[in-house]
Amino acid sequence: MGRKPCCSKEGLKKGSWTKKEDLLLTEYIKDFGEGTGWRSLPKKAGLLRCGKSCRLRWVNYLKPGLNRGTFTPEEDDLIVRLYTLLGSRWSLIARRIPGRTDNDIKNYWNTSLLKKLKAQGNEPWKHKSQAKKRRRKKEKPNVSSQINRKNNDENKMRRKKKDKIVEKHNIEDEVATKIEEQPHTQDSTQAVLLAIKMAQVVQPLLVKSILHLKILKIKTKMKFLRNFK
DNA sequence: AACTCCTACAACCGCTGGTAT
DNA sequence: GATACCAGCGGTTGTAGGAGT
Structure with missing residues (x-):
């Protein structure tokens, strides 16, 4: 029995993130923290993204303290x-x-x-x-x-x-x-x-x-x- | 202006290790 | 012991935007 791929579910958005999505993710993590499980986060935060994608966006782009210079x-x-x-x-x-x-x-x-x-x-x-x-x-x-x-x-x-x-x-x-x-x-x-x-x-x-x-x-x-x- | 090429970087994909059941 | 789930990692791809022609 194989594992279900996490990012190939129908109806999930791919590609670049919009400002609105960034805001939703940031607000959710601000309120509930990172430790609530990435898998369930998109649904709870109202995002049409897979958990992996949310994690990546947060860790690489939205997380406070990042040096982008x-x-x-x-x-x-x-x-x-x-x-x-x-x-x-x-x-x-x-x-x-x-x-x-x-x-x-x-x-x-x-x-x-x-x-x-x-x-x-x-x-x-x-x-x-x-x-x-x-x-x-x-x-x-x-x-x-x-x-x-x-x-x-x-x-x-x-x-x-x-x-x-x-x-x-x-x-x-x-x-x-x-x-x-x-x-x-x-x-x-x-x-x-x-x-x-x-x-x-x-x-x-x-x-x-x-x-x-x-x-x-x-x-x-x-x-x-x-x-x- | 239109096109091609190049670069930088955001995002994706497939995989592994850790863990729960 | 077997199986499934999840988070995280590293390689790769896609693409926006700038430079060159």
Whole structure:
């Protein structure tokens, strides 16, 4: 049984948002907050949009505190460094740049920054596409139930070690902070070199966190098998 | 003025992880 | 354990508007 697509329902509006729609969404979130569930929000707010579309509009455009101005050299520098280390994990990068959204940064990267870097002969590290990686996984024949089963097992384990995952996030934070602490440079060649250098510094931290999780997974499995006996 | 091309960015789509039942 | 739902993420597409001819 497949999942119903959320945005293909008949009667739902697509395309650019009108001022009236923006107002309805803003007013609703002002009154009831973001945490009421995006799925049900459009109906409650009187909008003919899907929840996903509402979320995107709010997060990327209407949310207070967004910085919609041009990117500063400092921001460019930070984006380059974070991209070199993290790849296209835009949400993670956006969290380190106040007022900027993942969509903003992604667009800016794809339309301006990448070209700028290429023109200067400074192509940053190429990271494997996350979506392609995901799609490759999906291409395996008839594996949805296997994946689900695997996911469930992992979910249970994850619940047990939630605290440990928090530790991993702390390490990621530590890494990002280390990058931010580096002095700003006007020259993008230096920025890329610095980023590579930083990647070498923080790599052991990330490897440590990944290994940590893998060990935990094995330990949990062993424990489960012992109990099963 | 009319057309084409290019750029920037808003919005969409498909997917995954987390969670509830 | 299986299934379904939801929120969020990242790649891609659509399009408005500006620049060039």
